[in-house]
Amino acid sequence: MTAMSDQARAVREEDAFDLSRVDAFLKQHVEGLAGTPTLSQFPGGASNLTYLLSYPDRELVLRRPPKGAKAKSAHDMLREARVVAALKASYPYVPAILACCDDASVLGQDFYVMERLRGAILRRDLPPELGLDRDGVRQLCLGFLDRLVELHQVDVAQPGLRELNKGEGYIARQVAGWSERWRQAATEGSDPCEDIMAWLAASQPTRDNAHCVIHNDYRFDNVVLAPDDPLRIIGVLDWEMATVGDPLMDLGGSLAYWVQADDDKVFQSFRRQPTHEPGMLTRAEVVAYYGERTGLDVSRFGFYEVFGLFRLMVIVQQIYRRYALGQTTNPQFAGFGDAARYLGMRCRRLIAAEG
Structure with a gap:
């Protein structure tokens, strides 16, 4: 399992x-640090940047925003750290926050540092050394979904979480907010997608299903598996977009990344x-299992699936805009404009299937 841990x-x-x-900052705020650290960078992620600080007897993880222009409410590192810290007592899968910094003279941006959780993080393919047969893969999948169900059961009234709750109207705010973000992220040749946004506005439920803590980016590559048991999740990472909101919106966001065996070749890529x-x-x-576990009505899940894909399309386009403007030179972002256009077409297919 060590070989499957994320390698910085x-x-x-x-x-x-x-x-x-x-x-120097960390030695003032984290007890027991000694020696000179080395710095490396985790390759995963296309939004915030994540680094490994290796001290002689301890490893820490630093999270910071990317350079360049960014959406007004995105990349708020101190907010992310506050959410993780507030969750720690009731949701044991979050890492411990060790230090937060809002002093621009240190790094030039806000950042936070947390403990490193050692274990396997699944990427594109399932490592054969996990030794999972079909039944084992199913148990892995169900455990992954159970951790999401458990998150949605966390008491949102506790300090540090209740402040995130803006009350009824979460779905409406998300539809309006992400539509505006799409328009602001446009680049030359991008799809206007006004028809998709109009459908979302007209088809959204009149009321939220519930108000609970939602991760908003829950994927296998954001969970850490125990080194000695691949069926046991010991960590859930990347809480940048976490808030209090509608649980079916959270599930829809997760399914935007859920590429199954019979999907077309483009989506497979x-x-x-x-x-x-x-x-x-x-x-x-997945939708049926979640409905059984939570008792929520999932009979009209089409809206949430389309919204999840639309939101992913916006995120991809925002990243591509930074690349197109020269604010990042990471070559993996060069094809994100085409990816956003494909996601728009996929939204339209689902809308057509909804009738």
Whole structure:
């Protein structure tokens, strides 16, 4: 399992920072740090940047925003740290927050540092060394969904979480907000998608299903599996978009990434997690299982699935806009404009299927 742990690499030149300043700050705020750290960067993720600080006897993880223009409410590192800290007592799968920094003289941006959770993080394909047969893959999938159900059962009235609750109208705010983000992220040649946004506005439910803590980016590559048991999840990462909102919107967001074995070749090329493996639930089975576990009505889930894809399309386009403007040179973003156009077409297919 050690070989399957995320391996940090050399820091990309555009993402480098003055390690000595960060080291000095951390030694003032994290008890017991000693020695000189080395710095490396985790390759995963297309939004915020994640680094490994390796001290002689301890490993820490630093999270910071990307450089360049960004959406008004995105990449708020201190908010993410507050949410994780507030969840720790009732949701044991979050890492411990060790330090937060809003002093621009240290790194030039807000950042936070947390403990490193060692274990396997699943990417595009299921590593054969896990030794999971079809039944094992199914149990892995069900455990993954159970952790989401457990998150949605967390008491939102506790300090640090209740402040996130803006009350009724979450779905309406999301439809309006992400539609505006799409318009702001437009680049030359991008699809206007006014028809998709009009359908979402007209088809949205009149009321929220519930108000609970939602992750808003719940995927296999954001969970950590125990080193000694691949069926046990020990960590859930990347809480940037977490809030209090509608649970079916959270599930719809997760399914936007859920590429199954019978999807078309283009969508297969998007796959970032092993949801195509024999034993994995299909999207329809995921929705049915979630409905059984929670008692929520999932009979009209089409809206949530379309919205999840639309939101992913916006995120992809926002990243592509940064690339198109030269604010990042990461070559993996060069095809994101085409990816956004494909997601728009996929939204239209689902809308047509809804009748």
